[in-house]
Amino acid sequence: xxxxxxxxxxxxxxxxxxxxxxxxxxxxxxxxxxxxxxxxxxxxxxxxxxxxxxxxxxxxxxxxxxxxxxxxxxxxxxxxxxxxxxxxxxxxxxxxxxxxxxxxxxxxxxxxxxxxxxxxxxxxxxxxxxxxxxxxxxxxxxxxxxxxxxxxxxxxxxxxxxxx
Numbered sequence: 117x118x119x120x121x122x123x124x125x126x127x128x129x130x131x132x133x134x135x136x137x138x139x140x141x142x143x144x145x146x147x148x149x150x151x152x153x154x155x156x157x158x159x160x161x162x163x164x165x166x167x168x169x170x171x172x173x174x175x176x177x178x179x180x181x182x183x184x185x186x187x188x189x190x191x192x193x194x195x196x197x198x199x200x201x202x203x204x205x206x207x208x209x210x211x212x213x214x215x216x217x218x219x220x221x222x223x224x225x226x227x228x229x230x231x232x233x234x235x236x237x238x239x240x241x242x243x244x245x246x247x248x249x250x251x252x253x254x255x256x257x258x259x260x261x262x263x264x265x266x267x268x269x270x271x272x273x274x275x276x277x278x279x280x
Contacts, residue, residue: 141168141252142240144200144230149213151220153228156200158256165192165278166252167199167271170232170243172206173219177265178247182223184268185249188275189227195279201229204238206246253278 143158150156158166169185171178189199201220205211211233220229232238241250244263251260251274260274 138257140256141166141250141258142237144202145236145240148231148233148237149216151217151229151231152226155230156198156228158252161198162256163254164196164198165254165275167197167275168202168241168250168252169199170202170204170238170241170246170248172204172210172246173216173223174210175206175246181247181249181265182225184271186225188272192275192279193227197275197279199227201225201227202232202237203229204232204235204243204246251275251278 141158144156146155167185167188169181171182173179185199185201188197193199203210203216209215213231216229216231230237241248247265248263249261249271250258251271253259259278260271262271
């Protein structure tokens with residue numbers, strides 16, 4: 117009887133872990149200003165590995181993380197990695213679309229950026245810290261998430277694994 121209970125527990129744990137690994141990434145809501153791209157949807161990016169980076173242009177930790185995100189774009193874009201910066205402002209000044217465009221240009225960000233002034237995409241992804249990064253596999257499942265700076269090696273290993 118103990119073996120059957122242990123086996124049942126193992127199966128339940130495995131199913132729980134498997135379902136946790138397949139949380140669907142929320143679709144991007146319409147309405148934000150897109151820079152460096154026409155509006156994108158995760159549905160249109162099926163089959164691609166997508167890094168979703170929540171940031172703000174006057175956020176010191178975001179600025180610290182930016183060179184790592186840009187390096188991943190340079191290194192893996194030609195292999196199929198798509199990066200989407202979701203600019204979620206922390207201050208009224210960061211809500212200004214002209215200032216956002218200037219910041220994207222000044223920071224030499226070449227990947228698509230969408231403004232999320234009402235913080236709806238931020239809420240959909242349940243973010244609570246700047247920056248927050250997600251990696252979505254080709255089937256739309258979140259395979260990696262991290263709030264704050266650091267863990268860049270883990271992020272890159274996840275991307276490498278998903279790109280094959």
